[in-house]
Amino acid sequence: MAxxxxxxxxxxxxxxxxxxxxxPDWEQSFGWDWNTRWGILDLHGRQQAELVxxxxxxxxxxxxxxxxxxxxxxxxDIVPMTEMKPNDYGALALGLPAYVTGPHTHPWPEHREFxxxxxxxxLPFRKAVDIVDVQFIRxxxxxxxxxxxxxxxxxxxxxxxxxxxxFADRLGL
Amino acid sequence: MNCAELxxxxxxxxxxxxxxxxxxxxxxxxxxxxxxxxxxxxQRHSGYRVTDGGGAWRNAQQIGRASEGIxxxxxxxxxxxxxxxxxxxxxxxxxxxxxxxxxxxxxxxxAARAALEASERAEKSLNRAIYETLSRHIPKHQIARxxxxxxxxxxxxxxDFAVMRKGTMLIKSVSQNGNSINSNYATFGDIGxxxxxxxxxxxxxxxxxxxxxxxxxxxxxxxxxALEFTVLNGL
Numbered sequence: 001m002a003x004x005x006x007x008x009x010x011x012x013x014x015x016x017x018x019x020x021x022x023x024p025d026w027e028q029s030f031g032w033d034w035n036t037r038w039g040i041l042d043l044h045g046r047q048q049a050e051l052v053x054x055x056x057x058x059x060x061x062x063x064x065x066x067x068x069x070x071x072x073x074x075x076x077d078i079v080p081m082t083e084m085k086p087n088d089y090g091a092l093a094l095g096l097p098a099y100v101t102g103p104h105t106h107p108w109p110e111h112r113e114f115x116x117x118x119x120x121x122x123l124p125f126r127k128a129v130d131i132v133d134v135q136f137i138r139x140x141x142x143x144x145x146x147x148x149x150x151x152x153x154x155x156x157x158x159x160x161x162x163x164x165x166x167f168a169d170r171l172g173l
Numbered sequence: 174m175n176c177a178e179l180x181x182x183x184x185x186x187x188x189x190x191x192x193x194x195x196x197x198x199x200x201x202x203x204x205x206x207x208x209x210x211x212x213x214x215x216q217r218h219s220g221y222r223v224t225d226g227g228g229a230w231r232n233a234q235q236i237g238r239a240s241e242g243i244x245x246x247x248x249x250x251x252x253x254x255x256x257x258x259x260x261x262x263x264x265x266x267x268x269x270x271x272x273x274x275x276x277x278x279x280x281x282x283x284a285a286r287a288a289l290e291a292s293e294r295a296e297k298s299l300n301r302a303i304y305e306t307l308s309r310h311i312p313k314h315q316i317a318r319x320x321x322x323x324x325x326x327x328x329x330x331x332x333d334f335a336v337m338r339k340g341t342m343l344i345k346s347v348s349q350n351g352n353s354i355n356s357n358y359a360t361f362g363d364i365g366x367x368x369x370x371x372x373x374x375x376x377x378x379x380x381x382x383x384x385x386x387x388x389x390x391x392x393x394x395x396x397x398x399a400l401e402f403t404v405l406n407g408l
Contacts, residue, residue: 086271086272086275087272088251088252088272088275088276089251089252089253089262089269089272089273089275089276090251090252090276091272092252092265092269092272093252097268098268098269098271098272099268117249118246118249118250
């Protein structure tokens with residue numbers, strides 16, 4: 001199947017979307033990160049995209065990626081306010097800052113032209129977002145607002161399983 | 174082990190050297206040759222100009238693939254400009270110096286890699302053309318690909334093709350690339366002269382005069398367009 005065009009991604013983001021049921025069970029890969037994938041349904045109930053929830057074993061860096069037809073189109077990362085990352089040089093022309101501290105997104109509108117030129121795969125530009133705690137629901141709130149996904153109140157339970165916290169405590173992480 | 178100790182271990186060689194008009198800075202990016210990418214930083218009336226000093230272009234020249242096209246993908250990916258063989262990014266202030274430096278260093282390494290990949294593609298395509306020409310006139314079972322032949326030193330030398338008929342025709346593709354020239358010279362030089370053997374280096378495009386002269390000391394140098402005639406003559 002051919003890669004989606006940027007116009008198809010625009011249309012996907014613009015369209016009405018919901019999440020499919022409840023957050024699927026978390027899995028831990030190689031004893032480190034926890035992750036789960038939550039299907040996104042369009043107006044006709046078709047699933048062409050998903051949100052990938054990932055968090056490190058220490059439960060300090062929640063992240064949600066949006067994948068549309070197997071291509072990365074968006075990411076939101078909650079990182080500590082002590083963590084400063086340089087932006088890609090191309091961010092200068094987009095009016096983004098040279099450095100981003102703390103939680104940030106890799107938003108679609110700022111990557112549209114980059115993807116058109118380079119194809120899918122990377123989202124190098126960071127944009128700071130105002131997230132005050134380390135909970136997935138905050139990342140989901142930001143992602144659902146940016147991607148126009150309708151989240152039901154009963155779908156707001158999206159934190160990692162309790163055993164993940166026990167695991168992090170045991171490791172002293 | 175602590176961070177200060179690690180920092181000193183990982184930055185043993187001086188990274189910043191003052192040069193005329195600015196500084197040269199060694200980055201942790203590498204060219205395909207494993208040499209570090211050096212960037213050049215000059216202060217301007219507002220901000221800084223970062224360049225690769227033509228490093229990618231020089232790398233591409235060494236393998237005979239210098240053309241403006243090697244910069245295309247790197248400029249798109251890293252939002253830098255290229256002109257006159259030099260990659261450039263302007264930082265409007267100190268904040269943007271690090272992103273600009275990262276962009277130039279990575280773009281320079283990427284452009285050099287693009288040149289190398291183009292060279293490898295050309296070599297593969299030349300080998301395909303050689304095989305097609307050979308197989309038009311010679312039964313396939315008499316053409317060996319990736320053949321090895323023992324030189325006078327005892328070393329087994331890899332050859333792209335060998336044709337076994339009355340005698341043996343050893344064929345190796347060559348391009349304007351230091352490694353390719355050296356490999357052809359060493360292989361055919363060590364195999365030496367033997368009335369039962371014919372040794373042919375095939376090239377496409379252009380070879381520098383000194384490279385061609387070197388190869389001719391040890392083998393017949395034949396452009397791909399003339400291979401058919403050479404094969405027919407040699408049969």
